[in-house]
Amino acid sequence: MKRMQSELQYGSNAGNRYDFKITQKVLAGKWKNILIWNIHLHKNIRFNKFKKFIPDITTKMLSQELKFLCDHDIVEKTIYNYVPPMVVYSLTERGKSLVPILVAMNQWGIHNKDILENKKES
């Protein structure tokens, strides 16, 4: 057997637990963090509004990532049976508890923009 890993990679043995990996899983990828951030900013968003706020995203990725976040209890969807249908997404309590981390990451990013150019200033 190569490794009897769970869903996430820990140090395999070594008693090390990298619990931040759980958080990373939820924020990883190109879109998840942007989606959470936008829902946070606007409190709740309808499906098509995302594409207005985030022009580059495709419906596939939007749908897929939103589903991921709902399945992991970060985001909550409310369906109104109108014609045409209306679906509103909002943050769960768990999702809201993620915001401070995104804020911290945002702050760090602002104070460290220069790493984008400065590749190795000898």
Next chain:
Amino acid sequence: MKRMQSELQYGSNAGNRYDFKITQKVLAGKWKNILIWNIHLHKNIRFNKFKKFIPDITTKMLSQELKFLCDHDIVEKTIYNYVPPMVVYSLTERGKSLVPILVAMNQWGIHNKDILENKKES
């Protein structure tokens, strides 16, 4: 032209700035955060010690990710011209400023372990 993006994807227009993307870039992937965390825990580490603390990593990934972190001024390497050679890695000030974020992510992970199993409890 499709999009005149910089190195990172912002919302392309929309005035939105996702500065946490900068931070994500530094913590992204399978190993970068684990490496930073281990250097933080042990203050400084020699190359081969990493493989002791992180058994699953290959030398390729270790070397590659360490280089990335050095190039982005997160990690600092000190070379001692011994025989055999000895190289020690430590966190820069910038790298240390990343630790609180990893701590926060770690805390969030500990308090939200259940998302790993609970896929959608209706």
Next chain:
DNA sequence: CTGGATCCTAGCCGATACTG
């Protein structure tokens, strides 16, 4: 309007072998 299903590609990452 709100999605799901398919196909396809670039890049991440692992396995393995080699070097100063």
Next chain:
DNA sequence: CAGTATCGGCTAGGATCCAG
């Protein structure tokens, strides 16, 4: 001891089309 080079699989994510 401390790396680099090469080959290749897997998967995240984009394009496009279809559906309730």
